[in-house]
Amino acid sequence: MAEVTKYQHIFFDLDHTLWDFHTNSNLALAELFVKYELAERLGTTIEVFRETYIRINDEMWDKYRNGKVDKKTLRSERFKQALLAFNHDDSSLGVTLDTEYLEISPRQTALIPDTIEVLEYLVPKYELHILTNGFSQVQDIKLTQSGLKPYFRQVITSESIGVNKPHAPIFQESFRRTGASCDNSVMIGDNLEADIIGARNCGMDQVYFNPEGTLHEEDVTFEIRQLKELLTFL
Template sequence: MIKHIFFDLDHTIWDFDRNAQETLMELFEHYNLPSLGLDSPQNFIQTYTENNHQLWAEYHLGKITKEHLRSERFSKTFKELGVEPDLVPLAFEEDYVRISPTKTNLFEGSEKVLAYLQQKYTLHIISNGFKETTLTKMNLSNLNPYFEHVIISEDVGVNKPDPAVFTYALNKAGATKEESIMIGDSLEADIRGAQDFGMRAIFFNPLNRDKPADVKQQIVHLEELMLLF
């Protein structure tokens, strides 16, 4: 029955945390953050990652704006680590947004799996990521050839899990719910969003966290998809 496979991008194909870590290590040195009392890049990255994940969860649900997310994630991190607001590097967020999308680390097996699936199905992206960064990631990571459509929530006007995103995506692809499936890492945005809409979904769970009871199917490695399809 399945003809169309819709993938999330960040944390599913494009390794967001690894690419963010590389960028933050570069910026940690560039801005000499130890001079501000931040001696541990690992602690800085961990604190940022926790804040960023929390803010993205709120953004998925429409609780905050893109501008709030971008202004808050680093200011909150520096504040929690004891840096006075007037000492926070003003261009830190701007540099992060400029550099991070140019990183090209993908989850292991991504290209192999996409090449395999592309022979049998029509592949698409549905991303809540910001438009300009999403397009940069797709281009520099050489992902565009695998996907028929790249649906970005900013173009729709609402984020996953809003059913309007899935309606827009299916209309764009010329697909039905019954012949479509969503694969992503976010329980709320990707999995429950798709399931509540009436689409099948597969939870990508590379950290092998406990699977909630309402999640019907999961994988911990992308290459498992080659056994399922």
């Protein structure tokens, strides 16, 4: 594939795109499962609890992205609802699990394969930025602990702007903060709705990072299954 030369700015999503959310989250959940004796309390296994929590967390984040719940509700409800799925009604434990999860998970350092190699290649050629729906303090810890922070000029969170991807104002404000424009920028992310459709609706090129090869009918600028494929056109 021929190199595309019009880009000056590259915006990366963080979770699931560079920072290995799946691995890091699972490590945190396993630690909490043992610490709070959830096998005995809930009568289940770590695998079943993890699947239940992930399903509920994904549902809550979808509502958060679309403005149906706020940060406080997301945080107070996700572990509470996961416990309730096993008929364990304990709001206090839910709050404790959420608080400790947000202390443990961001300090994990697993990255998506080829992340560092790709960033080392891109950073001399482009201005790199993070554009994420994650919470500001949590994302900063992830970037610092994993060694990713030095690669990025700007880290822009939906929390700092007050609008989530895929809504247009977060992309527009990102352009203002970085001096970028839709014409000289590209968005790279794993979420088809938040990252890809959101960027496309602003007139911005997109790279859909689709490691599982999930079928879809969206018109995307580029699609890759491995990050190192970026080296063939950027």
